[in-house]
Amino acid sequence: MYQKKIERTLDCGVVLTKEVLHGKWKSTLLHFIARDVRRPSDLQRAIPSATRRVLNLQLNELEQHGLVSKTIFPQLPPKVEYHLTRLGESLLPVIEAMEQWGNEHRATLEPLLAATPRSASEPAG
Amino acid sequence: MYQKKIERTLDCGVVLTKEVLHGKWKSTLLHFIARDVRRPSDLQRAIPSATRRVLNLQLNELEQHGLVSKTIFPQLPPKVEYHLTRLGESLLPVIEAMEQWGNEHRATLEPLLAATPRSASEPAG
DNA sequence: CGGCATAGGGAATAAAACAGCCCTAGGTGC
């Protein structure tokens, strides 16, 4: 049996932010919600690489962490909207900085990332 | 047996950046390397919450992804230094934005994060 | 009724990521 030696601590700010954004699609979700893609089904269409399930899971976590608010409209067919909270909005500069950096360096990054096993990402033709 | 339905793709910039920063301590490592903590043992001391192992692993990945360069000084005792590459430096604004946001909202975030199972983070005293 | 859309969750499984332990190699100090 292993003995837990190291406690999880949230020492520096970076770790806190990472923790909030931890999850494969959280930052992408925030990115799209900020761009007025607010309904679950629209988000799912906007992020086809993610499964419905994870998206729901991560939306729940974002809500729990106070970054988005969830409004359920009591109607048929059901309608739900996610909105950024003030806290979520305050994160936008970070998200958009990530978006911009990623796009700017896409050409450099893609081959490098493809070389690692973690993201296969073969465009497959 | 399940069949893989969804391919990993790196659609939007956010995903690329997340991919690069994926790993529990990568952003923290970059943060510290930027602040002149360059030797592995110093980084390990700076981030006591992380194991030696992961830190090495993630430093390797950062190097593979072109964010840091590794210099091995052929001397005894061994000496290694990590430096940010130009690419790594270009990521700094993002990291520092994360650091700042995390620190600014620490008071709000910590209770929320503590409520989720993922990061226990009980200060234990 | 059957199929579609809406939204969402449970259970099982797979795949990563991480933690912990042990090992190398060479010089210094006791």
Next chain:
DNA sequence: GCACCTAGGGCTGTTTTATTCCCTATGCCG
């Protein structure tokens, strides 16, 4: 010789995260 510094890698087990499949509920269209 033994312990410690430096740096780093192998192996195994645990934990976390993501994927897949299947289920609910309700109104509309054919």
